[in-house]
Amino acid sequence: MRFLGYFRSSSAYRCRIAFNLKGLEYDFESVHLKSGQQKAPAYAAVNPQMLVPTLIADDGQELTQSLAIIEWLDETYADPPLLPADKDLRAQVRAFSQVIACEIHPLQNLRVLQYLRGELRLDEDAVSKWLARWLGEGLTACEDILNKRGEDSRFCFGDVPGLADICLVPQVFSAQRFGVDISGLKRINEINANCAALPAFSQAEPAKQPDFEA
Template structure:
């Protein structure tokens, strides 16, 4: 019997990584269709995939007749259709806090340093690699500084970003830390983030979602 869910993914995409974590936390079976973002000029630009997702981005999730895009929208959909175990707390203010932590990463940090931005810098403005790396490090550091303050400064963080169960914010944090290391950002100034990451990566759901554990890892 084939899994009901199909995830269009790239092993090193942090947005796809978020969704893999969420699917794993909920114990859902899914098939992966790799979409290589660099090979062949970027397989996301191929007509068949562009017809599937006109944004030409990963991830996309197929659930029966439904084709979903945008990682946070996909995770919200999973939360609404497969609510247990939850990725969000029950109380409205707590849910808003967790969403804010997730959006800090997914909406404010990640879009400034994803592949298409860096390719534009390279191909159109001919920005040297060292300057592109400085750009990425600056914006991740800025976001992580705010995130560290929010997580360390209240009693709402437990083992994870909120309380003692992993959730939506952790799905976003762990992939961004992976990105930070890829671009050589020193992480010594973010002990709370590293503590939470260690707790996450000790769980099978996070370990199975790691980029190096994907079938298309190169």
């Protein structure tokens, strides 16, 4: 498998955790987002959205969108499963993951931040408020969802890590990077620490990737 990503992309980070949990090897190719490599014609031909990541499977098929990639990995390499076998619980895991992927992450994407700073000429204070609003509100909703379940499990849904944790950890990383205060989100911080103790998660961290830049 060839994996086209970028060390700092949350979506690529999610896929890296999934590869690691499954024990899958892949050839990594960096697409340097800050210098706009995702807009190069060769990459746009593969991924018309000009976003990372893209997975090119061994049979040559091209897969995009991190959640779709991870569900495909789960359906192709079954062990260990990243989604619950029970359809009702699976819906809860997907919904939690989509709170992050559909409601939080899109508002802190590089292209959106570039628009805020560029076209809208927001200063750093206003950008920080934007980030604090959407990451703070979104992760608080995640905490509420976890508390509503009332489960005292090691991970979001039970005692084995899965798709929900795969989405949560990169989002917590982003919140920390952007200086959003989530210290009050007790359950999320516990789960994040439990994940960080696993090599599958820690080896996927941005700072440990070959294209990392400080």
